[in-house]
Amino acid sequence: MDARGARRPWLTWGLSLVGAAVCLWLASRSLQLWPDTLTLVSPGLLAAAAVMHVPYAIVRALRLQYVFDPLVARCGGERISRRLLYGSGFVSFFVLLVLPLKLGELSRPMLLARGRQRGLGLAESVGGVALERLVDGLIIVAMLFGGLALSDVRLQTSLADVRTVGASMLAVFAVGLVVLVLAARMPGRAVALAEAISGLFGERARALVGGLVDRVAGTMRGVLALDHAAPFIAWSLLYWAITAGQLWLVLEACGIHLTPAAAAAIVAVVGLSIQLPGGPAQAGTFQLGAGMALSLYLDDAALQTGGSSFAAVMYMLQFAGAGVMALPGLALLARVPEPSSEAETPCEAP
Secondary structure (H helix, E strand, O other): OOHHHHHHHHHHHHHHHHHHHHHHHHHHOOOOOOOOOOOOOOHHHHHHHHHOHHHHHHHHHHOOHHHHHHHHHHOOOOOOOHHHHHHHHHHHHHHHHHOOOOHHHHHHHHHHHHOOOOOOOHHHHHHHHHHHHHHHHHHHHHHHHHHHHHOOOOOHHHHHHHHHHHHHHHHHHHHHHHHHHHHHHOHHHHHHHHHHHHHHHOHHHHHHHHHHHHHHHHHHHHHOOHHHHHHHHHHHHHHHHHHHHHHHHHHHHOOOOOOHHHHHHHHHHHHHHOOOOOOHHHOOHHHHHHHHHHHOOOOHHHHHHHHHHHHHHHHHHHHHHHHHHHHHHHHHHHOOOOOOOOOOOOOOOO
C-alpha cells in the first residue's frame, strides 16, 4: 500500500471524529449527552422496547426477498438463500451503526455478493439496497409530515425549518426512486444515457458504467410487479410502525408522555439526521436529531431530565439490540450453502 492509501483510513476516521465532536457540541446545547440522573419511571416498558428489537430486525432483513427472489428465479434458482438474506441483514445493521461516514451502507451489498447466488452480484445487491433506502426515505418523510400534522407541536418557531428540510429530502428520495423505476422500465435508454455520459472519460469507463446500469435496472424489473411490490411496501410500512412503537415505549419508560403521532415525527427527524455522514457509532448525528425532535414537544426543563434520559437510553438500546442480533446473523452466514459450479456461472437474465 502506498503512502496515500495508508493515510486514507486515518483521514476518514479523523474527519468523522471532527464531525461527531461538532454535532455532539451542538446537541449538548439542548440535551445532557449523558444525564446526571437517569430518569426511568417504567423499566417494564423499556424491557418491552428491548424485546421489540427482535421483530424489528427480522422485518428489516426480510424485505429484500421481494427484490432478489425474482432475480434469482430468472437465473434458474428458486429464491435467495434465507440464511444469506437474514444473516446479511442482522450483521450489516450492526456494521452500519458502527462505521463512520455511512460506510456501513456497503456492508450488506458486500455480504450478499459474497453469498454467490446466481444472478446476485455486487451491482444487483447495491441496486436492491438503494431501492430499500429510497422507499424508507419516502416513508420517513410521510411520517414527518403526518406526525407533525397530527400532534401538538410546542416550538412553532422551528416547525417551518423542519418542514423545509423534510420537503428537500422528499425531493431527493422521490427523484432517486423515479430514476430507478425509469431505468427498470426503459433499460435500453438508461444504459445508452449512462454510456454517453461515462464515455466522456474513456471507453473503459463507458463499458463499466453501462454494464453496471444494465444490471441495476435488471434488479428493479422484478420488484415492479404488483405481487412483489405490494408486499415489499407493506413490510416496509410495518418496519417503520415497529420503529415508531419501540421509540414510543422508550419515551413512556423515561416519563415522557407524547402521542404516537409525535413519536412518529421524532422517529422521522432522527431518521433524517442520521442520513448525514457522521462520526462512528452515529455519535453526534443521533443526539443532534434527538435534541431537535424533542425540542418540538418539550420545554427546556423536560429536555434536561426525561428528554436527555430518552436520548441516552435510545442510543444505547439500538446498539445493544443490533449487537445481540448480529450474533445469530454471523451464525446464519456461516451456514450459507456453498454454491454449485452452475450457480457460479454468469447469468444473463432475460
